Amino acid sequence: MNPIVRFAPSPTGQLHIGGVRTALFNYAFAKKFKGSFLLRIEDTDKERSKDEYTEQILESLSWLGFEYDDEPLKQSSRSDRYKEVINHLLDTGNAYRCFASTEELEKIKQKSGSYLYPRIWRDRSKEEVDAKLLNEDEHTIRMRIPVDGDISFEDLVYGEINTKCSEIDDFIIARSDGSPTYNLTVVVDDNDMNISHVIRGEDHISNTPKQMLIYKALGWTIPKFGHLPMILGSDGKRLSKRHGAKGTSEYKDLGYLPDTLINYLALLGWNPGNDDEIFDFDYLQENFSLDKVNKKSAVFDTIKLEWVSSQNIFKIPAAKLVDIASEFDPTWCGEGHSLEYLVKVIELIKDRIKTLSDIKENAFYFFNHPTEYDEAAMKKCWGENTNDILNSFQEELSQLDYWNSSNIDELIDKCVNAINVGKGKLMQPLRIALTGALKGPSIPDLMTLLGKETCLIRFKNILKNS
RNA sequence: GGCCCGUUCGUCUAGUGGUUAGGACUCCAGGUUUUCAUCCUGGCAACAGGAGUUCGAUUCUCCUACGGGCUACCA
Numbered sequence: 001m002n003p004i005v006r007f008a009p010s011p012t013g014q015l016h017i018g019g020v021r022t023a024l025f026n027y028a029f030a031k032k033f034k035g036s037f038l039l040r041i042e043d044t045d046k047e048r049s050k051d052e053y054t055e056q057i058l059e060s061l062s063w064l065g066f067e068y069d070d071e072p073l074k075q076s077s078r079s080d081r082y083k084e085v086i087n088h089l090l091d092t093g094n095a096y097r098c099f100a101s102t103e104e105l106e107k108i109k110q111k112s113g114s115y116l117y118p119r120i121w122r123d124r125s126k127e128e129v130d131a132k133l134l135n136e137d138e139h140t141i142r143m144r145i146p147v148d149g150d151i152s153f154e155d156l157v158y159g160e161i162n163t164k165c166s167e168i169d170d171f172i173i174a175r176s177d178g179s180p181t182y183n184l185t186v187v188v189d190d191n192d193m194n195i196s197h198v199i200r201g202e203d204h205i206s207n208t209p210k211q212m213l214i215y216k217a218l219g220w221t222i223p224k225f226g227h228l229p230m231i232l233g234s235d236g237k238r239l240s241k242r243h244g245a246k247g248t249s250e251y252k253d254l255g256y257l258p259d260t261l262i263n264y265l266a267l268l269g270w271n272p273g274n275d276d277e278i279f280d281f282d283y284l285q286e287n288f289s290l291d292k293v294n295k296k297s298a299v300f301d302t303i304k305l306e307w308v309s310s311q312n313i314f315k316i317p318a319a320k321l322v323d324i325a326s327e328f329d330p331t332w333c334g335e336g337h338s339l340e341y342l343v344k345v346i347e348l349i350k351d352r353i354k355t356l357s358d359i360k361e362n363a364f365y366f367f368n369h370p371t372e373y374d375e376a377a378m379k380k381c382w383g384e385n386t387n388d389i390l391n392s393f394q395e396e397l398s399q400l401d402y403w404n405s406s407n408i409d410e411l412i413d414k415c416v417n418a419i420n421v422g423k424g425k426l427m428q429p430l431r432i433a434l435t436g437a438l439k440g441p442s443i444p445d446l447m448t449l450l451g452k453e454t455c456l457i458r459f460k461n462i463l464k465n466s
Numbered sequence: 467g468g469c470c471c472g473u474u475c476g477u478c479u480a481g482u483g484g485u486u487a488g489g490a491c492u493c494c495a496g497g498u499u500u501u502c503a504u505c506c507u508g509g510c511a512a513c514a515g516g517a518g519u520u521c522g523a524u525u526c527u528c529c530u531a532c533g534g535g536c537u538a539c540c541a
Contacts, residue, residue: 175539427500439502
């Protein structure tokens with residue numbers, strides 16, 4: 001049987017990193033076993049849910065490359081269905097109305113010290129309840145949890161998990177305004193969507209027995225459950241805003257590729273069973289398996305993310321990277337340069353780049369004359385005779401007929417030998433003149449690409465200034 | 467407080483009843499390079515603690531500690 005899984009974010013914020021990982025494992029699981037991946041928007045919290053977040057989440061998901069097999073299901077459009085199920089639960093005695101107020105319950109709790117609902121409305125007479133109802137008193141609806149027995153399931157990741165019914169609260173399935181709560185909607189939807197495997201965060205482990213009780217009360221088939229370890233911040237606490245960027249769109253803006261995020265996140269709590277660390281979405285989909293998922297929560301490490309990013313970017317052919325860079329930031333290359341030139345620029349800087357946002361900075365001097373010269377570098381490399389050295393080199397250079405890397409290289413050697421100084425005495429100032437700083441690609445390659453005219457202008461500029 | 471889950475280098479992880487406990491990131495040293503980056507070589511660095519089972523436990527069991535989750539008219 002082909003599995004049907006779902007990703008069910010609540011639109012109370014943009015898609016966060018933990019959500020991406022949950023979606024990712026669901027997706028990979030579905031693809032691996034030729035199943036379906038569905039989407040559900042859990043917007044029963046009217047206070048915090050916003051349509052703009054739904055839009056953002058959908059956008060992020062599509063940016064990452066997730067395709068869902070059916071229209072996303074919005075919980076807000078299913079009130080009637082929930083009501084129907086709640087009434088059924090009421091009719092069958094599996095749920096009951098509770099007219100206790102929050103304040104009243106709080107008082108009891110303080111007195112008794114017990115965290116469980118005291119079940120004060122669990123066994124009231126029909127007359128009493130009807131009277132309240134007739135009076136239109138506010139009330140919630142609670143599940144009638146069995147007093148004895150226990151409920152257990154085989155978690156696809158964590159193994160057997162056992163819970164005593166006596167530990168489970170008569171939890172609320174409908175609020176006083178009649179709206180259903182999470183534990184109810186999730187069961188109804190998973191059932192109606194024919195979900196076969198519920199793969200979600202570990203924070204839902206203790207919700208699972210509650211939900212199973214609803215399935216049982218309704219006589220529905222219980223799906224398989226698999227819980228995923230949490231992702232933590234560097235301080236070991238659950239990943240949150242405090243730990244810096246957390247939303248998917250922020251990572252996009254930072255210059256990470258979808259594949260990078262997917263690659264890194266996949267490695268958080270899962271491994272392919274070999275030493276492969278850099279792989280794409282397809283690889284994950286072919287090799288994913290829930291039993292290689294860890295039980296231990298993992299710390300999100302930006303440094304390693306950056307490494308994965310640099311590896312991924314390096315893999316991309318230069319011509320394609322030009323497109324990607326332009327889409328990320330059209331201003332990275334100025335205007336009016338040939339595609340051929342851009343490709344060569346990217347080729348020269350590709351291995352010095354961690355994220356897409358590094359490109360512009362690293363490519364600056366390919367499109368502009370240096371606007372300033374690194375002070376420390378000047379101090380370090382600009383000696384008494386540097387102007388003379390540079391002058392004589394530029395004279396030779398202007399005579400050079402065939403402008404290519406090896407000729408320039410030869411000329412540099414020739415020049416250095418003629419005046420009998422170390423190669424660095426020429427190379428370093430050359431680099432400062434051309435780029436404004438002391439790092440970057442090979443000088444001959446750089447000069448070849450920049451062209452004779454540009455190089456001569458830049459030499460003139462720096463000689464004028466020093 | 468109660469219940470549940472977890473604990474291998476700083477971080478992500480592999481692994482087995484007997485291993486020099488392996489890899490990756492970071493960091494350090496060396497090589498390559500005019501420089502930076504890449505790359506190559508090497509190095510630092512871990513089985514939370516205590517009992518028990520066993521000829522032998524990092525591996526199995528229990529306890530403790532620590533961390534996380536749930537305990538909402540949030541999801």
